Amino acid sequence: MKQPISLFANYSPKFLVSDFNILKVEDFFNDVGKDTLNKNQKVDFYTIFLVTEDIGRHTIDYKDYYYSKGTVLAIRKDQFQRFHINKNVKGYLLFFNEEFLNRFLNDEEVSSTLQMFNELLASPKTQLEKKEFEKALKIIKEIEDENSRLSDSYSLKIIRSSLHILITLIHRVKTKGINKVQLTNYLKEFIKFQNLLEKEFNNSKKVNFYSEKLGFSSKKLNSIVNYVANKSAKSFIDDVIIIKAKKDLLHSSLSVKEIAYKLGFKDPTNFFKYFKKNTSFTPESYKKRYKK
Structure with a gap:
């Protein structure tokens, strides 16, 4: 889509002003055409999808996630998502840009908050237990009430505070019982690496290229990535490249050769070998099996 944000932003002008909005899922399903929702949509904002009633399915980056009451789906900006309409499903959709948080939180808090949406670190799906669900629903209803009024300059500040909570x-539920990422310099440096990789992935797939640009050794970069993502820096780089390759194979009209060049492979044969090594599929067989 040329303007992917239109799926939600044009639904309410408020988003264009405040970088935030909240919708009831049932209203959204009724108001937006089935043909639109049933297609893969790429949106450039963050989405929280909380289910309050019934069951269903939601596709994120071509992977299906089945949900029920108490399910939370955290969808990062620039991911593809597809709605499978069930008119009986009820819940809430909250969507926002990082700019919305930047006006309230410091850089470190924003970075930590957005890790919940990082599909390379954890599943987008979280299942809340009864007490946790009740707490989350109470917060969301308070946000909904404040957003419906936006009565003064304090409203958005209150919404930002509630959204952060x-x-x-x-995030606490998601990381419960797991020795996960904490607010440390490692997290801050990992995010810098991830952002740099998103910009430079087609220029280099080598660890030392990124460590030099970040100003420290390859050994340190490996330690950072291993601490945060539990894998080597090279494995993380490969994961990002493969995700981008899969998206292009399934969603674009580009040939395999064109995708290879787009991803920075000078010889398409090298892309073929790289993709097969990391997925056990050839690019063509993967496309044939999963493209619908």
């Missing part, structure tokens, strides 16, 4: 609550 909601995300922190979900």
Whole structure:
């Protein structure tokens, strides 16, 4: 889509002003055409999808996630998502840009908050237990009430504070019982690496290229990535490249050769070998099996 944000932003002008909005899922399903929702949509904002009633399915980056009451789906910006409409499903959709949080939180808090949406670190799906669900739903209803009025300059500040609490609550559930990422310099440096990789992936796939640009050794970069993502820096780079390759194979009209060049492979044969090594599929066989 040329303007992917239109799926949600044009639904309400408020988003264009405040970088935030909240919708009831049932209203959204009724108001937006089935043909639109049933297609893969790429959106450039963050989405929280909380289910309050019934069951269903939601596709994120071509992977299906089945949900029920108490399920939270955290969808990062620039991911593809597809709605499978069930008119009986009820819940809430909250969507926002990082700019919305930047006006309230410091850089470190924003970075930590957005890790909940990082599909390379954890599943987009979180299942809340009864007490956690009740807490989350109470916060969301308070946000909904404040957003419906936006009565003064304090409204958005209150919404930002409530959203931060909601995300922190979900993040705590997601990381419960797991020795996960904490607010440390490693996290901050990992995010810098991930952002740099998103910009430079087609220029280099070598660890030392990124460590030099970040100003430290390859050994240190490996330690950072291993601490945060539990894998080597090279494995993380490969994961990002493969995700981008899969998206292009399934969603674009580009040939395999064109995708290879887009991803920075000078010889398409090298892309063929790289993709097969990391997925056990050839690019063509993967496309044939999963493209619908």
